[in-house]
Amino acid sequence: MISPIHIITLTLGTAFFIGLLKKLNLNISALLMLVAIAAAGTISASWFTAILSGAANAEVFTAGFNPPYSINLLMGKGEALITLLINLAGFLGGVYLLKSLKERGIYTMIIYLVFIMSLNVIVMTRDIFNLFVFMEVASIGIAGLVILDKSSKATQAGFKYLIATGVIAGILLIGIAFTYYFAGTLNIDVIQQASIINFKAGSIAVFLVIISIILELKPFPANGWGIDVYEGANPGIGAMISAASASAMLFVLYKLAVLVPESFLQIITAIGILTFVGSNLMGIKQSNANRLLGYSSIGQIGLLTAIVGLKPFLGAQFELIAVSILISHFFAKAGLFWLSGIVKKQNLKDWAMLRQKPYLLVLFGIFIFALIGFPPFPSFLGKWELIMKLAHSHHFYILAFILIGSFLEGIYLFRWLGFSIKMEDANLPPLTVHWNKIIPVVLSALGVLGSGIYFGTITEIAASLKYIPLLFIALLYVIDFLPVYVKNTVSIAGIGYYLYTIYPDLEGFKLIFGLIFLAGGMLTLVAGYFKTGTRKGFYPLVMLMFAGLVGLIEAHTTFEFFFAWELMTAGSYFLIIRGKKSMTHALSYMLFSLAGAYLILAGFGLAHIGQSSYALDILASVQSFAPLVFILLAIGFMTKTASVGLHIWLPGAHAEAETDVSPMVSAILLKAGVFGLILLMLNMGSQFIGSFNIYYALAWIGAITAVMGNMMAAFQEDAKRLLAYSSVGFLGYILFGLSFMSHLGWLAAVSLSVVHFMFKTLLFLAIGGIVYRVKTKEMYKMGGLIKKMPFTFISVLMGIIVIAGVPPLTGFGGKWILYNAVLEKGWFFPSALVFFAGIVAFLYCFRLIHTVFLGQLKDEHREVKEAPFWLLLPQYMILMVIMLFSALPNSLLKPIGAMLAPIFPEGALEWQGQLAKSGFGYWNGQVIMYIVGGIFVVVFAWLWYMNRNAQKVKQFNIGYSAERPSLPETTHFAYNFFAPYKKALGFLVSPLITNFWDSASEGVHAISDKVRRIYNGNVQTYAFHILAFIVVVYLIIF
Amino acid sequence: MEYISMITGFLLVLLGLWGVLTQKNIIKIIIGFSIFDTGLHIVLVSIAYLRGGTAPVIDKAVKVTEAIEKVVDPVPHALVLTAIVIGLGVTALMLVYALKLYQNKKTLEVQSFNDLKW
């Protein structure tokens, strides 16, 4: 093994040596620089692997005297890892910066090399004054590297940085001086034994040391200088500061944390959390890419600072949590900064340029998801463990703030991702990519992916995760160049095979929802054959969503469940954003999902208190805060079922999605929320706050959702939006049914779930087929299509009969059971609303069939053809099932009833053939079908007979009075179809909820804007912030 | 004596910071910073002082055997030496930055250099 000291001798020696070369040869100097850093990295790596496999830590004694008499360096596990990261970043960053460094001459290479060297020493040294010296080296190095760009902004940033770090270093020096005076040594280990924190002045000395280190980590709000550097410097340097330098300083904080008492640690935690929330809050209002990355970096560092402060509570998991979050930050932030250097545009909206090179977009997405903490990236694991441990140790406020901060971070990161995927890019210059700039980005993406999978394999809790679906997704990426029909077939076969393998293990609810997710998935995928070309990137994303959905079914532990939940969210997000005008809708979908996921995470965390297992059934034996756990999880799941208040993402997302994606995200995806609720309710049972039954609130929410969703549906002009809102309403029925916690309620809810899957797939495909043909979603631009698209007409007709819940089709059965359940339960007020909602449903059903298919055919639609075969095929397959279930209702209801019997033995239906009997009446689906069919035949015959002599009027056989209305659509009968009702009831659907979220969002933005005004760009203000920060923290501690 | 010099040092530290915080001219800010630095050095040297001690140099007045009782603590002196040189480096760098800033905007007023903010 090579002594760790040679990390320093090699790099520093090379730096001095390059000076000799001077102008001789820039290429040789650059090569030497990279070789030196690579050699240093190799030394760190060899120590890291050696120590991991049991070797002892390496100690370096300088000057031939043992510590504390001379300066010593330590190479332990942590040091080895961090120096490895630093040298890795140094190497990749060096490659990235090659051109700039060569352009500005040999001096810059020297500075770069010395900077990397100093970070290594900072990590390894055990002497606080030596730490001070090399921190100064690093600061000066950064100040020198900042001006690699010649801009005036860079110079300003460098100057501010110098003044700020100068002041901080001065405070550090005072701390070091008095630490030396009181402890009689400068060696960290000896200072620790000297226990100088037992008296006030001694602890002030340590305080000054620690606060300076914290200030170097750029805590909110004393960090304007740091953010300015991120903005002003070359992004390649930003990457170094954010990844390498910050990692080193964090390690220093960790190293020195042994010196301080627990009360200090709490302050460190508080500062970290404040920084995390504060800088993410300010990031929201930011439109400059580098500055935004600065805020995000500082936020992440804040989180890690807090983790260092929380070390005593994290126990054995501390390493895993800290390292996984650090590594995600490290790779993702470095990669993002480097990408920013490639894009060269600072406005976030200009990142649409990335689309010119799709692989850059993929890299960008990887970094964003790694930062937010999605699987399979390491931060996912880290965040999970962190939240679990925080809940365990009753740090609820910290837990909440971490989730809030993460959410704020999600807002701007996903908005940014959305810009890059969807923003207009018409006027943007072409993107040029040099090999030396792209290789580091690719490697960091691979780094974050690889480390995520590595962490997954070494961690006990993640060991049971199934990666086979993910491998399948990877395969689909590989064959992405193939045409649609190949990939579609592969996908359907893949899902089919997977269903076949897991089918024997499915039972009960898992069977029902497994079939909805997988069989339903196959069915909707069939529609995909109508597409031509390659449909780039579509299939991996679809499979990602289905992998998540099936993961929910298969999950045995809360961790697996959450893992699957996040996969599903990620996949569905990308599916939704593929839609036409879906940038904002995808963002709001993601934000609601993210918020929901965090609530679920918090809920699982609280549920886990006092339990050793992570199995899902710990929900059945929650030790403390059971109602709170229930509420958190329920709201979390309700973001997916789009219950009232949480629904605003849905209409846009579903309406703008592609033809065959709409049924996936509407008919299938929403059921994930229902499945979650069922799981929750099954395990946790009834919950009361005091004497108030939470389920009663759920019933109200379900009822209001139903009314509101249906009314909104009735007032839409856009056919797909109408369907989207009708989903909201229908999911309201399901929630309403579930809230009864009775046999009939659940029977209704579960059967309605199945029914909703069927008719919503049917209708979205049918309407999607029409939209595909007539190129508009506005209903008043359609009309008379019955003759052109008769097959589609039949589908829609059947679909709305099911929706409306009128006999004879299966929707009625569900409603009938629901009404029986109401009578049994006696919650009449919300039930009245549900009845009312049922009436409203007629309105939109009527509108859908009437304005689209009946009336006059539009001139431009004369040549319209029937929908493509591949869209009709799944519709008619579903229709067959609907007819079967309608004619033989017990084929659906009886198995569900049998499944519910052990859970709710009371109040089950009695079956006599196709006759169902409840306590309040009976219903025979088959007979009703015959009767209704009979009536229909009679009425139809009567009408035909009466009208047989009517004269047909040609469609355009009318005269105009030469008036041209300013808004042509206002003359169409289908426009504002329900104007009278809207007048009467419109106030009910006034966009209160949308307004609420809008103003919430505006409020957050306004706060963000207010807060960031403290960074007025003046170096004196920044110096003042630093000093004020010290004084305030001092006052808090002492 | 060491108290007096330490208090002087701290006062210089505060005065220097006051200069950094209040002066509008960049050169003045740097002057403030160098006063701050000098103050720090004085504090450090004061810490080393041993009552009645002599300089930590072995010569005719201090024999090798007596050093342990007679000389003042050499460690802070070594630290101050380092700190002084670092201070020079930082100050020189700040001045060169000031020069560049001046070349950019033809002014030394600190308020004119807040292009980066928010």
Place this chain on the structure above:
Amino acid sequence: MVRNSFRLIILVGLLVIFSTLVWSFNGNNELNSLAQFYTQQENIEAVNAANLVSAVVVTYRGFDTLGEVTILFLTASIIGFFLKKKLSDTQRKEVRESSDILVTASKILVPVMILFGVYVIINGHLTPGGGFQGGAIIASAMVLALLANPHMKFNHQLFNVLESISGVSFVLMGIAGIVYAGGFLDNRILPGGEVGTLISAGAIPLIYIFIGLKVGSELSNIVGNLQVTQNEQ
């Protein structure tokens, strides 16, 4: 004014922190154990430098010194590329001639100062002074020379080579310490000699020479860079 009062409040806060420190400062009546170790007879004799500060600077805390030298090196490099201008921009402009007194004085003083600097460097292990101080004195001599003769062509190349060679040698000496003595920067790679004589204290004089050369050339470089831009107008 409001702003200044805020600033004043914060500085008063710092004053409170500092006065707590001063309040608990009792001076020293005896050395602490670390300093006692350094001033013990056997350890003085082991390092063999009469100037104990030099012993600490070069030996015990030699690693700090390496960092310190690096800082100057870094600063010189930054200033070097920061003030660098394209050669085409360089237009010599008439510079005011220096006064005769200055020129004459510099002719006498510069060699004397350089000699004194060298003296300070090589006696660094015996008397107060050493590489830094000597280097600074040499650099001051260069400044004086430049002031006296603004047209003097400042030989960057020479200083750069000196700077680099002395830097590399410093690191190599450190490595030699690992190979031939107890560890990195152990100066006992050369015989200790007798306390108080010129040839003593192991490699300290040698290291100090390198430090002196390095510091001198770095500082001269900084000044030289400023001078060059001074003339380029």
Place this chain on the structure above:
Amino acid sequence: MIINNTIPVLLGLMMIMAAFVAIYHKKLPVAIIAAGTISLLASILYLFLAAPDVAMTEASIGSGLSTIIFFYVLNKIRKENGTQ
């Protein structure tokens, strides 16, 4: 004893006065010289504190070289101003 304390007090007072001059004097050269004076006075103080090494360094670097660099930069800025 009296000398031991009075001289440091005097030095301290002078330094603080010099600091005020350095911060508040309108003319930059005067301010720079005042700052250099502080260093020079400090190096005298170091002699009293039995720190000849530090005194030497402070005198040569703190009050010598850094003052020179200040003047160099100031001069440079003046010239830039003149060419405007």
